[in-house]
């Protein structure tokens with residue numbers, strides 16, 4: 001893994017820097033926003049989150065609403081029924097445990113405690129928990145979504161066939177803490193624009209001289 005750690009620095013320098021322009025959200029807002037971001041673009045998930053907030057004045061109102069009303073309000077983000085059900089379930093569970101709809105107390109907990117709490121909620125997996133840790137709490141974790149997983153595999157950082165769960169552990173061990181946020185954002189952007197799933201644009205890729213999969217991935 002020492003070789004990986006060395007090349008991580010180089011690859012971070014070569015990839016265009018990406019950032020999220022908005023200030024960090026409240027923990028619960030980030031959690032709901034991350035659920036909405038699954039299987040859709042940032043643009044559509046941002047629209048769905050804004051629409052949900054316009055339609056319902058509070059998380060309590062989302063819990064009290066009919067499932068169909070919640071689904072209608074997030075239709076532009078895709079998988080509306082499924083996401084609406086997940087959002088209502090996790091809000092109900094949080095309200096049951098916390099006796100209110102607020103997760104700001106998680107800011108006082110260690111990373112592992114936050115991860116354990118979040119992944120025990122219905123519909124929340126390790127990637128969603130890692131996004132909340134990274135973006136709402138500013139913790140140095142590296143969420144592994146489909147783009148990060150694919151690009152890291154093509155770069156030779158992960159053995160072929162590595163599961164998402166194992167990838168989290170391997171990349172966490174290989175990527176220095178101060179690079180994780182930047183690398184996460186840069187790999188997602190690279191996976192969307194250049195190192196795409198079906199036809200990676202290796203000829204125009206800034207990593208082609210370092211990448212063992214250049215010209216070979218399909």
Ligand code: SF4
Nearest residue numbers: 195200202205211214
């Ligand atoms: S060279 Fe090709 S496979 Fe390697 S990172 Fe770039 S686009 Fe992906």
